Amino acid sequence: MSRRARQYRHLIDQALSDVRRQDALHRFGDAYLAARAEAFADLDFESLRHDIAVMKDTVRDDWPHQLEKFMQQAAATGAKVFLAPDAQAANTYITDLAQRHDARLAVKSKSMAGEEIALNHALEGIGIRVVETDLGEWIVQLAGQRPSHMVMPAIHMFRDQVAELFGKLTGEHEAEDIAHLVELARQTLRKEFLHADLGISGANLAVVEDGSLALVTNEGNARLVATIPPVHVVLVGIDKLVPCLEDAVKVLQVLPRNATAQAASSYVTWLRGPSPGRDQQPRELHIVLLDNGRSKLASSKESRDAWRCLRCGACANVCPVYQTIGGHVFGHVYVGAIGIVLTAFLHGLDDAAELIQACIGCRACVNVCPAHIDLEHIILGLRRRLAETEGVGLIKDLLFKRVLRNRRLFHGLLRTASRMQKPLTGSTSSVRHLPLFFSSLTEWRTLPAIAPRPLRDLLAEQPLVAEPRLRVALFGGCAAEFVLPDIGLALARVFRHFNIELVYPEDQSCCGIPALYSGDAATATELARQSVLALTKTQADAVVTVCPTCTTALTKHFPELLAEDPALADCAAGLAAITRDAAVLLAEQLADASPVGPANTAGTVTYHDSCHLRRGSDVYLQPRRLLATAGWQLTEMAHPDRCCGFGGSYSVLGQPTIARAIAKDKLADILATSAEVVAADCPGCLIMLRGLLEKSNAPTRVAHSVQLLADTLPDK
Amino acid sequence: MIKTPEALLEQFCQAASRVGARTVRCLSAKAAVDYIVRHAGGTIILPDFPAARQLNLAELLRTQGAEVICGDLFQAATTAAAGITGANFGLADTGTVVIESTAQAIRLASTLPERHFVLLNPHKILPDHMAAVPILRRLHSRQSPDFIAFITGPSRTADIERVLTIGAHGPRELHILLLDGLSDDFLET
Known part of the structure; x- marks a missing residue:
């Protein structure tokens, strides 16, 4: 295990011991889903997110032109516009500006782009005091931490911790009362607003049509940042461009609902040019457009959909890994599933490496993403890239390349293992304890034993169906073949009952997903080839699986992996079209069958x-x-x-x-x-x-x- | 389905109340002034805007005994109890008021004091944000720079333990006074 991986394991162990925070994040996830459902009750989420995806893709595919147009429009309003290719360029522009104005105090409204480029650090480096004004962000700043969530930066903290933190600031005992703490923040930060030389904010949208910016907040701090200090800097990623006001409004319809289950945030501020100050005195507005890896993201065929991200934070809210270890461990600057992808592109693959492996692949995030980003798919692609540079690890490498690609060897080993495991299982079908250092694997669950006889041997003894109405090939998959063969036997019985013939092609192998999802696409392709050949030979009417991961392999990955194979591309696509999960196939076939058993008696x-x-x-x-x-x-x-x-x-x-x-x-x-x-x-x-x-x-x-x-x- | 103006107004009031704003039907300018004086709780800052000029609001408020500050509001804004602004129009689906706020005084009056009173013509309610786009576009093209505020309820935060708390940096109270006879022009407050 690498030093990096060891350090990460240590962080995970620390996070796992914080039961209070885990509990809070779990409750948050539940409350979020319920509130969100209510917020979208009258809207068609699927069609809204489809529209947003299409709109964002249009900008992405034409971004240099869209950006140029925005910069022209914004300059025409009187704003100073600067395109920063990377973090250093953005920081230099802003620190130079601050020095030109002899700034001592900067007030900041929450900006993830600012976190991304470590802007506070750069400003503090030239002696400027920076005060975060979003409550959560201020708390995190006082604690010397970074946000653990894009929308709720201090979600990992509790009122007593905030009270203690504020107490250190005031030198007094502060009550653990949220209303009191909010009031204290209001009064303290109010003074900072009034004396600040520089206001810094992000922006949620940059509208190409007229060079306007939209800032969304609930607290009202962005309005003060944009109103009081004589100079206002807006730091905004080039991915925030939208073509026109209609598109902007579409985003604003979805963003607050998906982020915080609100129909609208308290304040949406539309800025065009530098609004005047006291006595109509002119103020300055600087728009710093940040690339810093975004153009690289736009041109990455595998990952570019992540450009669509609206920064709502929903992918973290529903993520079981996030709920378990929190955003400081399951994140770099950006957290959660989108954080993995953004980290890889905006900070580098090395910073993203452990996060890429920490995703469990459950697709909960994909379901709630308002820009319809298939995060799991993108993360798997990154895992593949990582495997290309770092390998998949010794154990997996040996297993995938030497064993899995050779079906006879693989199946032979499993049969041998079935005989060898007797001392551990006794007469049961589970391993309850393992000796020595393997014991951690059975500390909290039993492990399944390998079945005495694999499914293919058992099926060979099943009676045949005379004059079947359908011939269906079963793709067993490793687990159903060698660990849980009873499922396949049950399916055979059900099929027989409904007069369906079950065919089990001998040469089928592993679906390849263990290799593919670990980053070994070459092994996955070889396995796809073997199974597609075997299944095609059966000429069955349909293919059935009892494992949805295998279904995903057959319907999605086999055609992708074999797309360039002239002999098998069509076969793979043909099989994908006739492959069904057992439940779906049975539901289709039994649509008009009468109930098998009397209701509610089983x-x-x-x-x-x-x-x-x-x-x-x-x-x-x-x-x-x-x-x-x-x-x-x-x-x-x-x-x-x-x-x-x-x-x-x-x-x-x-x-x-x-x-x-x-x-x-x-x-x-x-x-x-x-x-x-x-x-x-x-x-x-x-x-x-x-x-x-x-x-x-x-x-x-x-x-x-x-x-x-x-x-x-x-x-x- | 096109809603009648009454239905839009009803929807607007319900949505505004859901997010913690108060909507008040005022039968006359005097009723509006009485309401403001009763609820202001101290010094009122009053920036210049068309409805205030039309109603001669400063005079009416002072007649009722309110302390009103006009002109350069910057110093007063930091300690004032209340601010008054107009609104260009409202949005029925979310109870939002849209306020052209390019002049700094409008922004100060709607942000710094504890209470924000908004004068709104009840006939100027649009169904939703999408319906506001053509007007937003006209406001944007009319002048630059410009600053347009969409305000939905009072200032809020849930940054500590997700507990909703009203009054973070902006007003704790948002009072929307619905008064007939104000400008029909959606580009004007």
């Missing part, structure tokens, strides 16, 4: 939505309907679609301690339902959930919904 079940099924494929209704069809009574758990913490190799080799904390939340939600069974349609989730429940000695059964359907079939 027992109580709670359903866990797997990340890749819920957000990767938008499947969540079908499995619930299937369970109802089979006579199960559904009791919803809280946060059914929150990640269970498995995340593939994340919970074993990646970030097991974060995974453990995320898993603990899931366990609590399941146990709170008192359901007899927890169902999930992903072998990874099933392994995680079973491991958790067994270790906590809960009697809850864990099953794939296909198994629950099979259980209620009459011809058992």
Whole structure:
């Protein structure tokens, strides 16, 4: 493990011990989602974010021209306009300006771009006192920290800590009362506003049409920064350009709703040119347009969608990793999922390296992004880039290149492992304890044992279906093939019942996602080739999977990876079109079938939505309907679609301690339902959930919904 | 669906009240003045704007015993209890008032005192932000520099433990006085 990685592990351990903050961030995430739903109640979020994505892409693809036009328009209003190619150029421009005006005190309204270029540091370097005026930002400044959230910089702190901090400033005991603390900030900062020589703010929008800027705040500090000091500097990223006022208003419709669940922020200030000061005295307005890696982002085919970001902070709000370790650890200057991408481009891949590996890939952020950025996809691309420069690690490298690419060797090893593990499992199907340093892996969950016989051997013994109405090839996937073969057997039984033939192509291999998501695209491509060949040979009517990660591989990654392969590109696209998750295929095939069992007699079940099924494929209704069809009574758990913490190799080799904390939340939600069974349609989730429940000695059964359907079939 | 002016006004008042602003129907200029004097709580700063001139507001307020400061407001603004401004128009969907604030005095009066009183013609309510764009565009093209404020409720923060607290840097109270007979021009306050 590198020094950098070791240091990061240490930060994670520290963050994990701060239970109070974790609890606050969890409650925040829940409250946010409820309030946000209300704020968007009368609006079509999907169509709004589609429009914003299209608009932002238009600017991005034409940014040099749009920027030039904005600069002309803004200059015509009387503002001084400067394009800063990097952080140093921006800092130099602003420090020179401050020196020209003999400035001693600068008041600042929250600017993430200012954080990005460490502007305060540059100003303080020439002896200027800088005072942050956004309350959260001021608290963080007094504490000598950096913001842990883009919209709520001090969300990691509590009133007693703020009171202590303010007490140090005033030299008195300050009450731990929020109204009192806000009042103290108001009175203290008011004086600073009145005496400041320089006002510095960011901007939320720069409108190309007329050179205007829009500043959004709730506290009103940006208005004072823009009103009182004789010189106002607006530092704004070139990604904030929008073509016209209509586009700006569209952003303003979505931004406050998605950031803080408000229909409108208290103050939207439209600035055009330097507004006059006292007695109509002229003031100065300087607009510093910041590139600092943004143009590089715009030209990165894989990552450029991140240019669309509105800086609402929502991706952090809903992120299980953020909720667990907070923005100081899951962030650099920018935090959360977008923080990973922005860090990679604005600060460098090295600063982003640990963050890239800390994403669990649950896509919760993708769901709430107001600019429709597929953050998971971009982060996977960055992980690939990182693997190209740093490798994927010794264990994974050996596993992927030497073992995974050779199916016979891979499967042979698994069969051997199944025989060798007997001393650890006894007669059960789980490993409860591991010796020596492996013991940390089974401290909080059991690990699944490799099944005595793999699925392909078991299926070979199943009776044939005479005159089937459909021939379906099963893509098993490693977990269902070697760890949970009962799922495949259950599917075979269900298919037989409904007169569907199940075909299991021998030469299929791993779906390749473990390699792909670790950054080894070459191994993933070889595996895609093997499985596409095997599946195509069957000439089946459809392909079914019992693992949504495999579905993602077949429908999305295989066609991408084989796009340049003349022999297999069409085959991969053809397979993608006929591949279904078991729940979806059954829902389609059983649309007009009568209920299998009498309603609500099979027992109580709670359903866990797997990340890749819920957000990767938008499947969540079908499995619930299937369970109802089979006579199960559904009791919803809280946060059914929150990640269970498995995340593939994340919970074993990646970030097991974060995974453990995320898993603990899931366990609590399941146990709170008192359901007899927890169902999930992903072998990874099933392994995680079973491991958790067994270790906590809960009697809850864990099953794939296909198994629950099979259980209620009459011809058992 | 096009809403009647009455429906827009109703929606505006509801939305404004949801974000903590107070809307008051005033049947006469005198009623508005009485309201302001009753609620100002101290010195009032009054910048120059069309509705104030039209109503001769400074005179009316002083007649009712209020201490009113006009002209150079800078020093007074830091200690005044209340500020008065006009509004170009309101937005029904969010209860927002839109105020052309290019003159610094307007910005001081609407930002520094504890209470902000806004005079608004109740017939000048637009359905939403998108409907305001053509006017914003005309305001922008009329002059530069310019400074247009969209104000929705009083100043607020939730930066400590996400607890909503009213009155961060701006006014703690926003009173919107709806008074007939003010300028019909959306470009004017």
